[in-house]
Amino acid sequence: MARSVIGLYISGFFCIFLSFFTGVAGCWKRSYGNVVATGLLELFTSLLVAAAMGLWHGVHHYDYQKLKDHMAYFGWPEVLKQPGGSDFYYGWSYLLSWIGVGLNLIAAILLLCGAHCLRHEKKKEKTKYMHYLMPVYPEKRQLYGYGYGYPGPYYQYGYGY
Template sequence: MAASRSTCGTVMLVAGTCFTILTLIFVAISFATDYWISYTVKRDNLSNLVKNAEATNGRYTFSRNRGLFRECYPNASDAFLSAQSADVSDGECFKVDLDIPDATADSLTNHYISRIHLLRSCIAFIAVGLFLILVTFIVGLIPLSCSRRSKWAFTAGFLAFLVAFFVAGGMAFFHGAEYLEKRKITDSIDGDKIMFYQSWADDIKINTDSDYDWSYALGWVGVGCAIITAIFYVIAGFYVGDERYEDREYLDKSSSRGRGQDYAMGNGYDNRAFPPQMMDRPYPGAYPYPGQGYPVPPPPMAYPQGPYVQDLDNGRQLQPMPYWSWS
């Protein structure tokens, strides 16, 4: 039974470690890639007035995909990218501006400033979640390799729950920022290059589709893996704790039974070390012990009747003599 619990505890710890690695991979990829939201603009359906007026100016008139740090335009025209070459990185991407310009701070609405704070909080929460994943991995290795104690498994499970909380909190902040972009913000940034949904022309609103992409999905997969990791570690903590409880219970029983009872039950000595003729002989003392399976010493030898005289000069014992007295 103890071996079975030990095996189950080890399996749970290994599973928790594997899911910790998966959580780290999914959350890190989600955090670093640029496919949280994809915008598909059907430019063929736009009016010529919109195309000509905003083809080299408004970014929102082109299909794009956006992450936490960058917004990329893989299908944008060369004229559009050349006109904004000063802000372009990697040939087709623009940095997501998370700074509040001092010169225009008075003209920005509270909704726009709140959006920036929400995006910053999103990045901060996911970054903390990534750090906690590393700590969870290290703590989870301790009961697996160094100190097999339940407190380490429970600590790893608690940290994994914190990972799920922080990453899910970051996703919630992202949703809050997206809600403000679509429903509340009417600001225009850098002329008309960056405009939000409420300020778009009706033609662009109708012909633009937005959807969550695979980077966003990986973030939620990471949250799920973190929860599974926590469950595995908590279960492992119970198994490891039961192992220690069974060991302690065995030791307590052994100490309460005492050494004499162990010997009487044949557990104190290895009986094979004694000759067979000594195994079934009754104990010759006043309080006999069970003879079966218990090593019994031979009866005492019959010594001749004294007195005994020792030759101190020659260092030898003299033969016994009949009892006599000096008187």
């Protein structure tokens, strides 16, 4: 279980490294897909790192409460078990790690919200100029005699239709 903690941290660092490049590409091209991929990678990273932290807590609990062999806490000499002999503290890096997991989750949520806004903005821009779009190539049969600049039916001009 302790080795799995390290594996989860390494895979979390890989995902955050990968999300950096998809985030740069998404912001550079203003691509909805890249920004969504960045948000999902950030969400997956926070899940991996939170799982690593939870597994670390599980290893600590299992080592201090459940194991009864000679290398676990219950097998230590009584001198080491006394208060002050070996104390266990959560330090500043532990708190920073949980703060980082929370901020990573907030970043993932904000990226997904930003992707939604980007998609809404592109859709609004596309519909804004929709009435200016005209067909470039005329159809074979056009209504009201607008084909090729002649006002009426073509047979009256001697084309033999």
